[in-house]
Amino acid sequence: MKPFLDMEAVRAILEGRGGYPVSVYVHVPFCARRCRYCDFFSVAGAGVRVMEGYVERVLEVLEQMLALLRPSEIPTVYVGGGTPNVLPLRLWERLLKGIRERVEVWGRPVEWTVEVNPEWVDEEKVEVLGEGGVTRVSLGVQGLDEGFLRLMGRGAGRREVERAVEVLAGWGGRVSVDLLAGRPRGMSGDVVRELEEVSGWGAGHVSVYGLTVEEGTVLGAMVRRGEVVMPDEEELAGEWEAICRWFGERGFVRYEVSNFALPGEECLHNLRYWRLEPYLGVGPSAVSTLPGKEGPVRVRQVRDVGRFVAEGGVWEEVEVIGPQAFLLEWFMMGLRTREGVEGERFRRVWGVGVEEVLGEVGRRWCGWGAAEMGESGIRLSEHGLDILDSLLKALPILIWEKQIGKPLWP
Ligand code: SF4
Known part of the structure; x- marks a missing residue:
């Protein structure tokens, strides 16, 4: 891992390839x-002023990087945060239109997602x-529970959420909703009850993430001091079962561990990410995974807005991902999804079949009813997705013992 490479050095690592699809x-x-x-x-x-500097710089870096990569197409764009729609209207417009101008040089994306927070949704920004x-x-x-939202320090209460839903209803694009499960004990809100409400909004895609207690956060300190008590494994499993049942009964497919969609409503950008297709990340802290001269390369831009604006394309970390590490990631990511690890593409990239690599481990998973494996690849069952973390524990040792050649990627 080399710290603080400049744009010249990145060029030296990436240049000479191009001609493949890249998500942004x-x-x-x-x-x-x-x-x-x-x-x-x-x-x-x-x-x-800071936001203005950021918007101009991020557009410049995007343009430079796309010129360097020369993608054959940009199938998907995702603008995330942070809170993208906290930008004032003028900068929101400048950012979105600026991205469009730069991306459409390479063709029109089939999907373009923007993350928004309810309290900053208004008619003018939606029009943009x-x-x-x-x-x-x-x-x-x-x-949707006020107590929970307050405890989490969220900027929107129920009123702001309802208002945002109303404004977005007139927009005409696709809407996905994020909810948190695994809430602290004593919260009156119930995710399944909230899902009933969300289903009335017409969203075809819902992501339900488990609330995790991270070191260094206010919640982490509250849990340590005993002010907040998190649910135990059994409670979490019960809640998760109820959530999955609710979606199943309404025709939503759990197409990734935490993501549920009606047919055709899946997020293509995230699917490409889980399939380890090349993607370019721009902006402070954004990560890219791209083909390099020595193999797949992971780069991360500097986690500092001031430096990003002042110096532009600063890459804080550059890592050439070795074959074993990339193969492990391939399984870790692919197995999160309902489609699993697709056999034909796997053979083309790795020169071997999924069954040859997973061998006895894969067959054991199939015996437990956790997976199906064959020429077409491997995919986990609903039960397999539920116990994903314990299944994945077997992979590092298995893969580290294999002789794996450089992948023919992408
Ligand atoms: S969770 Fe809150 S603080 Fe974190 S990125 Fe989203 S809006 Fe910002």
Whole structure:
């Protein structure tokens, strides 16, 4: 891992390839305030001048990187954060239209998602979505119970959420909703009851993430001091079962461990990410996985808004991913999804079949009813997805013992 490479060095690593599809992620590192559970990279309370500098710089870096990569197409774009729609209208418009201009040089993406937080959704910003080419919005609701939202330090209460849903209903694009499960004990909110309400909004995609207690967060300190008590394994399993049942009964497919969609509503951007297709991340802390001269390369941009604006394409970490590590990631990511690890592509990239690599371990999973494996690859059953973490524990040793050649990727 080499620290602080400049754009010249990145060019030396990546140049000479090109001609393959690349997805684009743009990180907007601003929030009005920090939620108590969050450990993502974002800055609270930044002024307009800082945001302005960021928008210009991120567009410049995006343009430079796309010119360097020369993608055959950009199938998907994802603008995430932070809270992208905390940007004032003028900068929101400049960012979205600026991304569109730069991306559409390489063709029109089939899907373009923007994350928004309810309290910053308004008619004018929603109007810009359509003009900017956005096709899908991911609405960070997280919950509808006022007590829970307050405890988590969220900026929106039920009223703001309902207002955002109303405004977005007139927009016409696809809407996904994020909810948090595994809430602290004593919360009156119940995810399944909230799902009933969410289903009335017409969202075809819902992500339900388990609330995790991260070191260094306010929630972490509250749990340590005993002010907040988190549910135990058994309670979590019971809740998760009820959530999956609710979705199943309404025709939603659990197409990834935490993501549920009606047919055709899956997030293509995230699917490409789990399939380990090349993607470019721009903005402070954004990560890219791209083909390099020595093999797949993972780069991360500097986690510092000031440095990002002042110096532009600063890469804080550059790592050439060795074959074993990349293969392990291939399984870790692929097995999270309902489609699993697809056999034909696997053989093309790795020169061997899925069955040859997984061998006895894969057959054991099949025997437990946790997976199906064959020429077409391997995919986990509903039960397999539930016990994913314990299944994956067998993989590092298995893969580290294999002789694996350099992947023919992408
Ligand atoms: S709005 Fe999102 S990114 Fe910002 S602090 Fe809250 S959870 Fe983190």
